[in-house]
Structure formats: structure tokens, C-alpha cells
Amino acid sequence: MSEHVASPKMYVVIFLSLIGLTALTTAVAYVNLDAMLGLKNLPLNTIVALVIAICKASLVGLFFMHLRWSSNVMRLVVVCAVFWLAILITLTGADFFTRNWIPIPRPWQASVTYQRSSGIVIPSNVRR
Amino acid sequence: MSDAHPHVAVAEQFDDAEQQHEAAGLGMWIFLATEIMFFGGLFASYTIYRNLYPAGFLAGSGLLNAKIGAFNTVVLITSSLTMAMAVHSAQLGRRKALIGFLFLTLLLGLTFVGVKLYFEWYHDYLTHVAPGFGFHPEGADLARIHALHAPLSAVELFMCFYFLMTGVHALHMVVGVGILTVLIVKAWRGRITRESHNIVEMAGLYWHFVDIIWIFLFPLLYLLGVTR
Secondary structure (H helix, E strand, C coil), rough: CCCCCCCCHHHHHHHHHHHHHHHHHHHHHHHCCHHHHHCCCHHHHHHHHHHHHHHHHHHHHHHHHHHHHCCHHHHHHHHHHHHHHHHHHHHHHHCCCCCCCCCCCCCCCCCCEEEECCCCEEEECCCC | CCHHHHCCCCCCCCCHHHHHHHHHHHHHHHHHHHHHHHHHHHHHHHHHHHHHCHHHHHHHHHCHHHHHHHHHHHHHHHHHHHHHHHHHHHHHHCCCHHHHHHHHHHHHHHHHHHHHHHHHHHHHHCCCCCCCCCCCCCCCHHHHHCCCCCHHHHHHHHHHHHHHHHHHHHHHHHHHHHHHHHHHHHHCCCCHHHHHHHHHHHHHHHHHHHHHHHHHHHHHHHHHHHHC
């Protein structure tokens, strides 16, 4: 039988790690890392919070949900699910976050006016 | 293989208990994969709208109480521990411990939903920051929103995300509480034995999954605006 019976001591250690990481992520949130390090375009607080969240989720998945002792086919399902989630977020972002990279004139919008700035025609509805 | 579990009720489509156990786990994980996609859509739209309205999301997050959020995070993580211990007790066939841990998990789950309902959603309703119920923040809330130069509609949009994401999560908790109640009755009647503990393990997977969703919701919704 491949089923694994883990020890209660291990569960308590994982629990304490999760509580510790929760305290850490809460404490870090009260420090404005972006302003402290002078980073304007990098949401460092969110990145740190997400890294901690991924660590916590991994602990829950590997130990509480027994993935560490599960068969490879179950791990494959998890990896596929996370991969599909990455596709969902990346492809949606690839549309939304790149829309204003190239200013596209939209002459069909009557209210749009065009400005000429250093040789480039910029419609008024395009943020740069 | 089947010698290890001589008393297992193996359904006829399975060769042995191990195959049955694997099939149950695989089915549950595939269901959880669909759940990841379900919540994934919400997280993806959160990402896009937060980038479109950063100030609104910062100000909106400031309307939430991070201390209550942290308290509920601890409650949920503790309930995951008691659930893991319930599965452990079921694996060893300890009926009394199983009932005890399931009951503790149930209580913690109800605590989470109760705190959410009364101290958060009801409080939001009273302070007029619930979207769709006459959204008009007042006093210190409004001052903070103005200080961040956040458009009120963007703050309301954040509150929509907050209510929808935590609402769907709380709905999952309520379903989990229902599952736990069924398990407690079954265990009480002695229907859950060492050989037939699959059902507890699958309920555990679901409960831990709901915990994981909260692990991501907590920093994204509550911790975003605590310093601003």
C-alpha cells in the first residue's frame, strides 16, 4: 500500500511554519519596501507577499495534502493546473499590459484629436 | 495488495483498495484543478484592474481591517491542522479522535465565516463601503481616499472584487462545513473505519484547497493598503 501515514509532529511543525510565514507577510506589509528602496515601477511589497504566499501554499500542498507522498499522476494534475493558470494570467496580461506600447490612431472615434509630438502622431485617447 | 486491507469495501470496478484510493484522489485533484481555474479568472481580472486603477485599489484595501484578516488567516491555518489530524486519525481508525478533530475543524470554519459576516461584511454595510448598497465612504475613510487621489468609482470596484472573491471563498467554506457535518454524523455512527477513510481524505483535500485560496486572498486584498 502506497498510502503514507505522516506523524502528528510533522503536521505541527508545518502548522508553526505557516503561522510564522503569516506573521512575516503581515509584518513586511507594514514596511513600504517600494519607497524604502526607491523603486518606482516595481511593486516589491506585492512580489514579496506573493512569494511568501506561494511558499505557504506549497507547504499546505506538499504536507497537509500529502502531495509529497502522492503518485506522479496526481502531481501531474497539479502541475497542469498551475501551468494552465499561468497561461490564463500571462495571455490575458499580454493583451492588457501591451495595449499602449504602440500608439494606434483610431480615426473612427470622432472625439479623438491628434497631436504631433517629436514627429510621432499621438491620438488624445492613448496614454503614453 | 488487497491483503493489506482485507475488510475494504472495494467497488466492483476496482481491482483492489489501492486502485480505489488512487482513483478517488485523482478525481478530487482534477476537481480542484477546475477550482483553480475558477478562482484563477478572478485573480487574473484582479491583476488587470489593479494595474488600471492602482490608487483605487490601494485606497480600497485601506478600508479593510488587516488585523481581522490576519486573525481569520490564523483561524483557517489552524483548521487545516485539525483537518490534517482528522485524516491522520481516520487513517489509524481512531474514531473518537476523528470525531473530535472534525468537530474542531467545523468550529474553526464557523468562526471564520462568523467573523467575516459580522465583523467585516456587516461592518462594511454599516459604514457605507459595501458596493451596491449606497456606496459612500465617510470620515477617515473618505479622507484616506482623497489623500491617495483615488476615484471613488475605482475604490468601489476594489470593494466589488473584495466582496466577490471573499464571498465565493466563504461559500466554499459553507460547503466545507456541510461536508464536515456529514462526516461527523457518519463517524458518530461508526461508518468511517480505518478501511473506508477515503471520504475523510478527500474532504481534507477540499478543505486545504480552500485554505490555499485564502492564503493568496489575504495579502492581495488586506495587506495591499496597510502602509498607505
